[in-house]
Amino acid sequence: MFKIIKRQEMAGGTIILNEIAAPRIARKARPGQFVILKANETGERIPLTMADFNPRQGTITVIYAVVGRSTSLFSQLQEGDSYQDVVGPLGRPTRLERMGTVVCIGGGTGVAVLYPIARGLKLLGNRVISIIGAREKELLILEDEMRAISDDLLVCTDGGSYGQQGLVTDLLAQVLQEERPDLVVAIGPVPMMRAVSEMTRPCNIKTLVSLNPIMIDGTGMCGGCRVSVGGEIRFACVDGPEFDGHQVDFDELMQRLQAYRAEERQSLECESQSLEIHRCKMEPQIVSAAR
Amino acid sequence: METAPKHREKKPRVSMPEQEPDQRAGNFQEVPLGYTAEMAVEEASRCLQCKKEPCVSGCPVGVDIPGFVRCIRSGEFGPAIQKIWATNSLPAVCGRVCPQEIQCEGRCVLGKKGEPLAIGHLERFAADFARDACISCDAAPVRSTGKKVAVVGSGPAGLTVAGDLIAKGHQVTVFEALHKTGGVLAYGIPEFRLPKDIVAHEVAQLERMGVRFECNMVIGVTLTLDELFEEGYDAVFLGVGAGLPRFMDIPGETLIGVMSANEYLSRANLMKAYRFPEYDTPIPRGRNVAVIGGGNVATDAARSALRLGADRVSIVYRRSRQEMPARAEEIRHAEEEGVELHLLTNPVRFLGDDDGRLVGMECLKMTLGEPDSSGRRRPVPEEGSEFVIECDLVVVAVGSGANPLLTRSTGDLKLNRWGYIEADPETGKTNLEGVWAGGDIVTGSATVILAMGAGRKAADSIQKYLTEKG
């Protein structure tokens, strides 16, 4: 069992931070690596890249958006509750090097994954320009944390409710007019990572992206996490999750992420039904208690 | 010593009751239902009790077959299981999944003229009887030696080592990468062939004997081999299996609807996706399913697909029926349930629609040529024989390789050219001091009983090492 030491809601409860006691994982964790969590007996195995880790306290931090059945199950776990299973640290760590100027781009919850990588790059003496974005101000996370480890932080929201109006790629275009970075790291929704990679490709700027395909074991056993990189099939869980953005077949990844769309809908319907049943059972009691 | 009268061999083999094919193809419950005590006694009485014991020489771990069969014949079921346990710690599993027809039963003298003794069925009967009657192995309690042994992987090889060494008084911890113990027995072999509570029962027995199990521990990642020694382990056994799926390396392999048998079966068995949405993990419910391969993995996947509601399931195999490595019973069960066999057929590419979903598979017809290195006749493609099998799900079950996760982190461990660990076949010793290996990670995908046999040899060698080390 892996206890939740700290739970924090962000973005109006749509994004959740969990700090989890997992001493053995914390001791080994490196930026860019992920863990697989399973809430309970019937739960799915869900991969989440670590947003932080603290070897001394023996904890790891994950930040996730509540988007489907499994993350909504996770979101019901409170401080003091436990995940039944957490395994890791999985995947290859980011190769952190001193390169010069680095642009770190995070979209949505991707900022959480980006944070330890950007911090690592900064600690090695790189000049770190960070760009983070979200749909609206409420959904923006880790702004202060990112500012603290960046030489420059640019913020945008789609509607312009905060920071500049536009997409992270708009800000990247501005940066590229003045700079020629030695590395770009882009982590966020697949369309964003694809757009960034397309933008850096013509100027041949090395671009790292972190992929999030569907996984089961995370140890190279099932092959469910197959992605095409440079025309070759790679297992994201052991060969990644980071790859050269110029080599990744993003269209295929987007399609594969849709593999269980129908089942996800069924599963969510089923959950809302059981919630209703639950409510129906509750109400008479409330009524009788009120009497 | 009693000798069996001649007329006995005329009695037909007692067949084991099974769920009817049309009924069982719709559920995940076990197919063969087991012998009653009367059936077991009757079948056991067919045994000729040959002096030469050819059956025993066909058993990779040398179970005293005539001995336990004799017990069953005289209704002494408790002693029967103790006799089996002396050499085989997982009889409930082996009775169900061993390829008896090429092992013990393949050598049975009765089989020369008629049907061999149903040794597997009798082994299963004795084991199930013991479980129902709560009989456990009556090994004498031993004094603790204070030595610590780490077993990596909780498949049949690891479980055997753990059982043998805990009985010698060592402190044994089993580290498992997944969240559940049992290895292939838990994630690969389906419920209808090997109920998961049988595997859980075997693990619980070991826990009662004092074995500690730590799940979610990927050795080489969460903890390295070196760190195990730093943590005070005196010996380490590596039984990590052959967990690397092989694909076909043909176009279209990343289409939605093409998956490895490891993924398909893990979803179904480990994650219990056949009970979706009660369990959260989904599994594609193909209407038209093709399974590529000819082994137990292929038949397991095909029969699972039927149970998950497919309209049509076929097994596509590039050689002929004789070469199919699956257990005879599995092929029979699959066919009875309605699985079609496309023999001498080899896929050359997968076809998809605009959304990247599989719609079919182009195949070539094959003929058999000269024998290859495996001794089986090599399949040769017939030119111009392309045809398309329509399907919305393909499960690739063409074998597995060595998973490099652990071995990559252990640079000086000696591997062969396919990435399997080099270990002495007699002792399981690797090139590293204090490190043994056995099972599929040494031999490549093999069988439960061979993995157990390797575990037994390694346990003996570890015991010797720990005793000499003092």
Ligand SMILES: Cc1cc2nc3c(=O)[nH]c(=O)nc-3n(C[C@H](O)[C@H](O)[C@H](O)COP(=O)(O)OP(=O)(O)OC[C@H]3O[C@@H](n4cnc5c(N)ncnc54)[C@H](O)[C@@H]3O)c2cc1C
């Ligand atoms: C679908 C299927 C059906 C089969 N049917 C039959 C059959 O009918 N009869 C038969 O005899 N054989 C059958 N086999 C083959 C048989 O199951 C295997 O030969 C046998 O299980 C091998 O045992 P093992 O202990 O070597 O490895 P496994 O059973 O593979 O167990 C290895 C375990 O180690 C764990 N592990 C891997 N890496 C690590 C790590 N780094 N750290 C910690 N743990 C790790 C794995 O998660 C796994 O649990 C079948 C196999 C499959 C896949």
Ligand code: FES
């Ligand atoms: S998640 Fe199974 S191989 Fe990557």
